[in-house]
Amino acid sequence: MEFTIKRNSFFEELSKTSKIIDYKSINPILNCVLVELTNDKLVLISTNGTLSIKCVLNNDNSHLEVKQTGRFLIKSKHILEILKRLDDDLITVIMVENNEIKIKTTKTEFNLNILDADDYPLIGFREKGIELNIDAQEIKRTINQTIISINEWNKKIVLTGMNFKIKDKKLLISATDMFRISQKTIPLKLQENEDINITIPFKSILDLNKIIENTKQLKILINENYATFILDNTIFQSNLIDGQFPNVEGAFPQEFKTAITVNSKTILKTLNRADLPTDDNLSSIINMKIQQNKIFFRSTITDIGTFEEEFDNFTSEKIEDLNINFNTRFLIEAIRSFDDEMVELKFVNNVKPVVINKKGSEDLKQVVLPTYITN
Amino acid sequence: MEFTIKRNSFFEELSKTSKIIDYKSINPILNCVLVELTNDKLVLISTNGTLSIKCVLNNDNSHLEVKQTGRFLIKSKHILEILKRLDDDLITVIMVENNEIKIKTTKTEFNLNILDADDYPLIGFREKGIELNIDAQEIKRTINQTIISINEWNKKIVLTGMNFKIKDKKLLISATDMFRISQKTIPLKLQENEDINITIPFKSILDLNKIIENTKQLKILINENYATFILDNTIFQSNLIDGQFPNVEGAFPQEFKTAITVNSKTILKTLNRADLPTDDNLSSIINMKIQQNKIFFRSTITDIGTFEEEFDNFTSEKIEDLNINFNTRFLIEAIRSFDDEMVELKFVNNVKPVVINKKGSEDLKQVVLPTYITN
Numbered sequence: 001m002e003f004t005i006k007r008n009s010f011f012e013e014l015s016k017t018s019k020i021i022d023y024k025s026i027n028p029i030l031n032c033v034l035v036e037l038t039n040d041k042l043v044l045i046s047t048n049g050t051l052s053i054k055c056v057l058n059n060d061n062s063h064l065e066v067k068q069t070g071r072f073l074i075k076s077k078h079i080l081e082i083l084k085r086l087d088d089d090l091i092t093v094i095m096v097e098n099n100e101i102k103i104k105t106t107k108t109e110f111n112l113n114i115l116d117a118d119d120y121p122l123i124g125f126r127e128k129g130i131e132l133n134i135d136a137q138e139i140k141r142t143i144n145q146t147i148i149s150i151n152e153w154n155k156k157i158v159l160t161g162m163n164f165k166i167k168d169k170k171l172l173i174s175a176t177d178m179f180r181i182s183q184k185t186i187p188l189k190l191q192e193n194e195d196i197n198i199t200i201p202f203k204s205i206l207d208l209n210k211i212i213e214n215t216k217q218l219k220i221l222i223n224e225n226y227a228t229f230i231l232d233n234t235i236f237q238s239n240l241i242d243g244q245f246p247n248v249e250g251a252f253p254q255e256f257k258t259a260i261t262v263n264s265k266t267i268l269k270t271l272n273r274a275d276l277p278t279d280d281n282l283s284s285i286i287n288m289k290i291q292q293n294k295i296f297f298r299s300t301i302t303d304i305g306t307f308e309e310e311f312d313n314f315t316s317e318k319i320e321d322l323n324i325n326f327n328t329r330f331l332i333e334a335i336r337s338f339d340d341e342m343v344e345l346k347f348v349n350n351v352k353p354v355v356i357n358k359k360g361s362e363d364l365k366q367v368v369l370p371t372y373i374t375n
Numbered sequence: 376m377e378f379t380i381k382r383n384s385f386f387e388e389l390s391k392t393s394k395i396i397d398y399k400s401i402n403p404i405l406n407c408v409l410v411e412l413t414n415d416k417l418v419l420i421s422t423n424g425t426l427s428i429k430c431v432l433n434n435d436n437s438h439l440e441v442k443q444t445g446r447f448l449i450k451s452k453h454i455l456e457i458l459k460r461l462d463d464d465l466i467t468v469i470m471v472e473n474n475e476i477k478i479k480t481t482k483t484e485f486n487l488n489i490l491d492a493d494d495y496p497l498i499g500f501r502e503k504g505i506e507l508n509i510d511a512q513e514i515k516r517t518i519n520q521t522i523i524s525i526n527e528w529n530k531k532i533v534l535t536g537m538n539f540k541i542k543d544k545k546l547l548i549s550a551t552d553m554f555r556i557s558q559k560t561i562p563l564k565l566q567e568n569e570d571i572n573i574t575i576p577f578k579s580i581l582d583l584n585k586i587i588e589n590t591k592q593l594k595i596l597i598n599e600n601y602a603t604f605i606l607d608n609t610i611f612q613s614n615l616i617d618g619q620f621p622n623v624e625g626a627f628p629q630e631f632k633t634a635i636t637v638n639s640k641t642i643l644k645t646l647n648r649a650d651l652p653t654d655d656n657l658s659s660i661i662n663m664k665i666q667q668n669k670i671f672f673r674s675t676i677t678d679i680g681t682f683e684e685e686f687d688n689f690t691s692e693k694i695e696d697l698n699i700n701f702n703t704r705f706l707i708e709a710i711r712s713f714d715d716e717m718v719e720l721k722f723v724n725n726v727k728p729v730v731i732n733k734k735g736s737e738d739l740k741q742v743v744l745p746t747y748i749t750n
Binding site for chain 2: 085100112269273
């Protein structure tokens, strides 16, 4: 086996395949990347059980020149460090023995141990299914905005994932831990309403977010057991979580008695004061007393003391006196997902959830249940 | 007790005093900062046993207004978080009960638990001794350049410190672990040669470096048991290490058979390729074969493989064939201390240390012993 390739491209695609590797895996084979060289392309494959990834390098995208085909298995960590530290634009990789490759540039040579490619599990990548074409950057933003409501350690397994559902030719992406809900609506160009309701594991969502980087276009292929994400020269395939994801829309209140509008940065400053980092790292509970022109915030911070603040930097469409308590951190994370924008907080009473959205847009909804615990 | 103060100044000086605190201390009192308010100044004191610090705030440097004097003890971590998150320029601190203070701004109030100031140890700050006046930024740079040769866990206690010695009206700052030596010479404006030869503990040196920040002028006062560093409104006092620091100058070779000049960045790139991060985090051993126009570098990296490189990007005044081995990381750290400069590497033979200095200047010398271990 022998090939020459652009160092940067090889480094970048190897990094991508490495990102999903679970280094805690007890099987050393799964800490490796499979490198397969055919006549016209170099394929890199890795997997962590839940998730597999395949990157394709060729002459067009990475100046690949194949001298002799072949395949090997390598610990990506070391080869990445080497590629990072070399200077030349092009590198040559030669298999010198069954268990050794040589990486060559003009003046530098590394001899590296490799493993036997035959020991690697066979991974099938499905490239068929219902097809959705979406702006990759929009998906990345959506993941960041909604992942806050997933509790990775939830005992209800279906809630450890992010739900993708088609409704009225729109894609609804939802996450919930039963104390809060995050939901984003993305319009799609669909001919007909596809029947899609799948839940993707938390870890796959995290990794997908890392892989997207600056990619513009994302194709999602959905079939019975897998979701396949295609980005440029990368195929990313995840298992799905079985089970019925709760119908979260049912939990959204529709009629509100109080609606206040506030700049997200302003209210976040107040909430951050109410939730100082403590040794036990638990969130404080914040008490909000809403009156006509003022909100009184109050919290007790374990082992530290108490916080009180008078807040009047808001406008309201309608307002009724209300005394309500929240997990401060849930409220912070929900409001922070809106960046520096005017947000609307809509309340019914002190036991119904608050609904938060950008003023004038309901594309993204954050819903947080009040808590019954008081200070 | 009651005072008003500029929030930023109070935050900065509290941060300084907090930096030296050893949070692993089993005595909770030592995790606190002592706050003492007299008629015209606010004094903050903390200690970690080896090292004590005192910062003085007054009306000039921090808009201090004293309403009622007093003192208390507080866990700095929490109050720092609060000060960071407030918006107002000025804050008011009031002792409301024996065990509680209130921090007030226009709309926000925090009530915080405090401890009894009488429980804090009495710390004396010596402001007498032999006086040296030095550029604080030069000391900071010197610490960064020489601290590399200290092994904090050295069994020979005197080597766990940095040595300050006056010789020929110059200050020599030295560090060694017996495998390498770092020495910097700083000219002083002295009337006569003072008899100074003290060793300051590693931890104090680290903390001094953090405290200096952007301060310009540093006054050092040396007496029998302490070194006191005075920076603006901060006094920083360290214990000294007993024992005779080795006469490191005696280990410097004077006559060389080979002297090569190389850009530090260029040779660092090669050395970094020879020392990839491994699981055991031990440095590789680098073999250098020096010939008339070329150096051949070679290393074996545990569990990864081998490295070889031909290097010709250097000039030489005189050169003899030499085959010599070094701990790669020692060589990297020594050369890195020169930033992006032309450095000179001077060799005698394969058992005598290499001396490294900036081309044309011997203010900073890095000396590294070869190793007898070969690949």
